Amino acid sequence: MRHPLPRPIRSGKLALASWPVFGGLVVAFLLVIPSGAGAQQPIRIGEVNSYTGIAAGFTLPYRQAVEMAVEEINAGGGLLGRRVEVLFRDDKGNPAEAITHAQELVFGEKVALLAGTFLSNVGLAVSDFARQNKVLFVAAEPLTEALTWSRGHRYAFRVRPNTHSQGRMLAERAAKLPYKRWAVIGPNYEYGRRAWETFWARLKELKPDVQLVGEHWPTLGKIEPGGYITALLSQQPQAVYVSLFGSDWIAFAREASKRGLFQKAFFVGILLGEPEYMEPLKLEAPEGMLVTGYPWYDIQAPAHKDFVAKFQKRADRTPVVGSLVGYLTFQSIFEAIRKAGSTDTEKMVAALEGLKVETPIGPISFRPFDHQSTMGAWVGTTKLDARRGGGIMVNWEYVPGEKVLPSEAEVRKMREAAQ
Amino acid sequence: MALFIVQLLTGLANAMFLFLVASGLSLIFGVTRIVNFAHGSFYMLAAYLASSLAAALPLGPASFYAAVVLAPLGVALLGGLIEVCLLRRIYRAPELYQVLLTFAVVLVIGDAVKFFWGTENRTGPSPPGLSGSVPILGQLFPTYDLAILLLGPLLALGLWWVLHRTRWGILIRAATSDREMVGALGVNQAWLFTGVFVLGTWLAGLAGALQMPRVALTTVMDSTVIVETFVVVVIGGMGSAFGALLGAVLIGVLQAFGILWLPREFQLAIIFILMAAVLILRPWGLLGRPETESGTAGEALRREVGGRLRPPRWVWAGILLALMVLPSLLPTFYVWVLVEILAFALFAGSLQLLVGTGGMLSFGHAAYFGLGAYGAALLMKQAALPMPVAFLLAPLVAAAAALFFGAFCVRLSGVYFAMLTLAFAQIAFAVVHQWYDFTGGDNGILGVWPAASLAAPVRYYYLALLAAVCGLSALWRVTGSPFGYTLRAARDHPRRCQAVGVNVRSHRLLAFGVAGFFAGLGGAVFAFAKGSVFPDYLSMPMSVQSLVMVLLGGIHALAGAPVGAAVYKLLDIVITKYTGYWQAVLGGILVFLVVAFPHGLVGFVQARWARMRASLG
Secondary structure, eight states: OOOOOOOOOOOTTOOOOSHHHHHHHHHHHHHHTTOOOOOOOSEEEEEEEOSSSTTHHHHHHHHHHHHHHHHHHHHTTOBTTBOEEEEEEEOTTOHHHHHHHHHIIIIISOOSEEEEOOSHHHHHHHHHHHHHHTOOEEEOSOOOGGGTTTTOOTTEEEOSOOHHHHHHHHHHHHTTSOOOEEEEEOOSSHHHHHHHHHHHHHHHHHOTTOEEEEEEOOOTTOOOHHHHHHHHHHHOOSEEEEOOOHHHHHHHHHHHHHTTHHHHSEEEEEEEESHHHHHHHGGGSOSSOEEEEOOGGGOOOHHHHHHHHHHHHHHSSOOOHHHHHHHHHHHHHHHHHHHHTSOOHHHHHHHHTTOEEEETTEEEEBOTTTOBBOOOEEEEEEEEETTTTEEEEEEEEEEOHHHHSOOHHHHHHHHHHHO | OHHHHHHHHHHHHHHHHHHHHHHHHHHHHHHHOOOOTTHHHHHHHHHHHHHHHHHHOSSTTHHHHHHHHHHHHHHHHHHHHHHHHTGGGGTTSOTHHHHHHHHHHHHHHHHHHHHHHOSSOEEOOOOTTTSSEEEETTEEEEHHHHHHHHHHHHHHHHHHHHHHHSHHHHHHHHHHHOHHHHHHTTOOHHHHHHHHHHHHHHHHHHHHHHHTTTSEEOTTHHHHHHHHHHHHHHHHOTTOHHHHHHHHHHHHHHHHHHHHHSOHHHHTTHHHHHHHHHHHHOTTOSSOOOOOSTTSHHHHHHOOOSOOOOOOHHHHHHHHHHHHHHHHHSOHHHHHHHHHHHHHHHHHHHHHIIIIITOOOOSOTHHHHHHHHHHHHHHHHTSOOOHHHHHHHHHHHHHHHHHHHHHHHTTSOHHHHHHHHHHHHHHHHHHHHHOHHHHOGGGOEEOOOOOGGGOSHHHHHHHHHHHHHHHHHHHHHHHHSHHHHHHHHHHHOHHHHHHTTOOHHHHHHHHHHHHHHHHHHHHHHHHHHHTEEOGGGGSHHHHHHHHHHHHHHOTTOTTHHHHHHHHHHHHHHHHHHHOSOHHHHHHHHHHHHHHHOTTOHHHHHHHHHHHHHHHHO
């Protein structure tokens, strides 16, 4: 027996299902697709970043600073007599999506180079695409060491100080503290674990009697903080190292202060002094933590004050570290194009190697042998500032990259080990 | 001991939130049979709404509590509107299309939150009077969590009263057991559906609003909560509000103690292992009822619309010719887009064999796509095989996994089948994500580029085209073969089928393996096109994407999957290129397409074609 055929569907009062509607859609679709590349006049730069998804909370102030840098260069007549145009693409926090955009930008829009990315795995994926297709990629924010070391290559550069640098800076300071019993909590994710490994290795080197009493690796983005805090309290560490990311940190900090964990242990947090992490917590931010971060409110260099003022005017908000990195990334790119005198990939690579760039935080340079910039980070302690309505960093110092980056020989060893 | 008790209380407090969200989802599913992906979005929306209301209301300390009451009501109202304006239009279409519609709602609400509140992480206000903590056995415990521990059981009691002591509640329970009977007795189903939808979204909204002092408000709150909610609902029993309570308590407590005792490699997988175990041992959940023959998700899959469209040979030849010539006319980027579409056409086409022909709804098909991709990458990188060999062997990896997981899945049907596929996919995802030494963990495997002789975009395109043409025609052959007809018979009347001596399970298992094989082939095509593989390939959003493609094309239309894949991918790429609000635009277009073509695009053409032919005589 055949099953009965249903009556054709007329959806309610709106009989939408009809040939004209269908045909109209097909035509509209065909019209949209072949919108190819337009005039080739401006210098085009492809920018891939996570504007939605897990890292979405970080990328908007970054983008605003990039737009500011582009507006400035164009106001001054552009580069090599051409306007600069940045094409922003959303990778949705997904590396495969980032590759699709890289393909579109490089083959479709014919961009001169790729820049951006925030998440480590996205950064590595785009970097591998760049290697395969011999396209320049200037990574802005991804923190994984692998990008410039074990998986580094001719076409990849990175601006921000990586997990290794920041972990080391914290370890140097932590070694001077009297704490021996340590615990760690971080996301069960490349960044969280790497950020801990360098710190711990260096701390043990400097202070061999430290011991690890507990480690916790909650799923990224899904922390249930109460349970971890009880567990940490029961292990009675004297100090806790935190590499929690984004929303996990916020949930953890709120719960930890209610449960008295901040009073019972000293806290060290990588990145946690950055405005990205401090601002959402407002006056609930914990005090007295040793952190790396970005005390933009206290940096007195005139060039930096100028940057902050410009950014506040442009974006109607205060800068975060992402804004600074975004600005520096594009300053470096512009400088490299200017020095290369063309947008030829090989010439730009040659120009970037060893390139020195004057930035709002002083000169940085790109090391020729590993393509890591010497941008440093600020190390300090957190404190609440009622006037600003949130946490700030005090007793901070700027540690330049040169002080903590490995030597050329060490880098070569890491690259060889990865082969 | 103190540790034990405090940890238990912590787990129970988390469980109360899970219970609120899950009971809402469970009630909605029980009555309307909709697997509502938008449930988490209502939760997220309420949290944001409540935090803004708390800041804006001029009531002093009371504004927090006013916001907690008002925000869920607002969200419930929105839920009601969506039910009346959108879902109700297509109740006569296969139920799966309502899933597609809820997915579109997820996208639109996601962008609405982004638009109104921005993407930066936020914290909600603290509850006045409850923001401190009290010592319990020497450990500080947040007062607010204690209040939640009291409120949760009260709400459960209230829900019990509504369901068991009011006429409306009795109707809800009746509809959960036998929807058609309730309709036959003259109950106005439309309003019953709306009412349940409003109640369900209110519960989700309440959970969201109550969460605001505890967690960070983020734009990914929706997806984080929805998967866990599925687990709770399945463990408790779909459609049972008290099952949701039991499931939530189990999960909450298990997670709390897992922190103390489980190695980290298992923490991602543990709740899905539990979910799979429950589904295997007691498919209808702890407090659910075994499903009756009618009312399964399979029922809706039976209705095939119109005649089969059999275009003459020259049409196929023309399409093939166009696909052969196209890459030399298109810019390089679009060649890569075509490659991606071909990969997804295989992925969606294989899912269509399961869902359309086999009536087996899978929420975890990405597992086989992803394992195909990983198979290719690992065979090349770890086993050092040449790329073409890895490419050819990869689908076998996926097929083997499909046969293994399928052996458990095919014992179930309907939504339980779907949930078990989801559980296995999540387990596979967790393994790939955590096995750093072998799979590279969340960093994935890089450098998976095609062999030098195939690396040029156009050459790789021809390889992908060859794979897709062979794969899709094989799938269509399978559908049209006696095996395919038996599958269809098993879909429409499993019992009669069994009665005439067909081994329904082994047929379904074979179909599952075949679908896994071709999904894996799609995965291999995709892996070499991207040059890298990542755990995301096995993730739930990927599974949902493949389902969206199949539905967009039409589940019963042979050409539906490739057309759906092409339309979805092109829409996605074109929209993302032109606007940051791609989710809202894509969601809006999906809503329109679902309402306009409730049987998919190709399904629509087929039905019209059949009518035209009939009228011509």
